[in-house]
């Protein structure tokens with residue numbers, strides 16, 4: 001099964017590692033100086049979604065294999081990484097060079113972490129009054145240059161081979177873009193984005209190649225923006241301008257620092273914090289929480305004033321949700337028994353029972369047949385039929401939607417025994 005990976009990118013000191021730490025189990029080093037991170041750090045984040053156990057009144061039996069489910073809110077794992085800070089000219093070797101762009105090759109989506117406070121310059125050094133609008137366009141053009149330069153320096157050879165082998169445009173580009181984890185379908189979609197009227201590949205000049213690279217970037221590396229450090233004083237006036245220029249659809253306001261702080265207090269038993277919300281409980285007579293030391297309480301009140309009351313949440317969970325939506329990922333629950341929603345465990349096994357144990361994320365448009373191939377591999381030949389809730393049969397070519405995403409692959413007895 002494909003596991004989706006999102007990557008935090010941006011200039012040094014924007015808060016990429018802080019964001020990663022805030023949402024995942026990673027413990028990446030954080031520092032207020034550029035290039036704290038050299039090698040990428042990896043973690044697993046959990047995105048809250050509505051679990052069907054609530055709809056079917058089975059929340060008390062819900063037992064996810066990965067993540068957890070609390071009262072019908074299910075935390076689904078999503079892989080996340082950060083990379084070294086990128087500086088202008090990274091594509092031609094500036095800063096830590098473009099070897100670090102290579103670390104992005106496996107990412108499915110980029111979270112551009114932007115320091116909205118204007119307290120770090122283009123290279124990530126402490127300053128005042130820097131305009132973060134500069135960072136937004138620049139990153140995109142840097143990634144464009146990375147891909148374009150790699151392609152353009154070989155373009156004569158690519159063109160000659162394209163003509164000699166009588167390949168299609170998509171085939172020729174797919175061979176070039178495979179290093180970025182792109183397949184033929186992805187390349188074809190990128191070409192479709194360019195619209196009709198593209199000349200034959202052998203006639204493309206620099207302008208057309210750049211246009212195709214732009215379309216490829218949008219298709220292969222969709223990007224959302226986390227406007228970070230919203231807890232700092234100058235951020236709100238910058239945020240206003242950024243929203244006016246770019247619109248709200250791909251932007252989330254975040255304070256990675258506030259989220260790290262809240263989760264830490266939660267794990268230490270001082271507060272009960274519900275991730276993604278403005279709510280937390282403090283100690284009282286009944287809840288068993290520890291009373292906060294006065295200085296920590298003052299800090300918590302500051303986080304409340306500057307972030308939670310003002311913006312409604314720290315934004316990091318909302319960023320993950322936007323990542324999922326942008327990637328058009330939907331959850332699929334694979335169960336053995338379509339009535340009880342249990343997996344029953346393998347025959348004779350002592351495996352823990354429970355309902356809705358398996359949940360995977362698939363891209364909208366995935367068919368039942370494709371999912372079956374991914375989940376069962378060679379064993380798919382043992383599948384007699386596929387059914388969804390109510391015992392409704394599904395065809396292999398049916399697309400998975402939020403209406404039919406509880407699925408049972410009915411295997412032959414022979415296959416069940418083997419399992």
Ligand SMILES: Nc1nc2c(ncn2[C@@H]2O[C@H](COP(=O)(O)OP(=O)(O)OP(=O)(O)O)[C@@H](O)[C@H]2O)c(=O)[nH]1
Pocket residue numbers: 010011012013014015016017018019029030031032033034035036037038082083084085086124228229230231232254255256257258
């Ligand atoms: N006030 C505030 N500071 C933050 C926030 N997020 C990160 N920082 C601070 O910004 C500085 C840089 O954070 P990092 O997470 O190391 O930044 P990075 O983008 O990973 O930096 P490099 O690894 O050098 O590229 C640290 O001092 C953090 O504490 C935030 O939301 N608010």
Ligand SMILES: [Mg+2]
Pocket residue numbers: 016017018029030036037082083
């Ligand atoms: Mg870092």
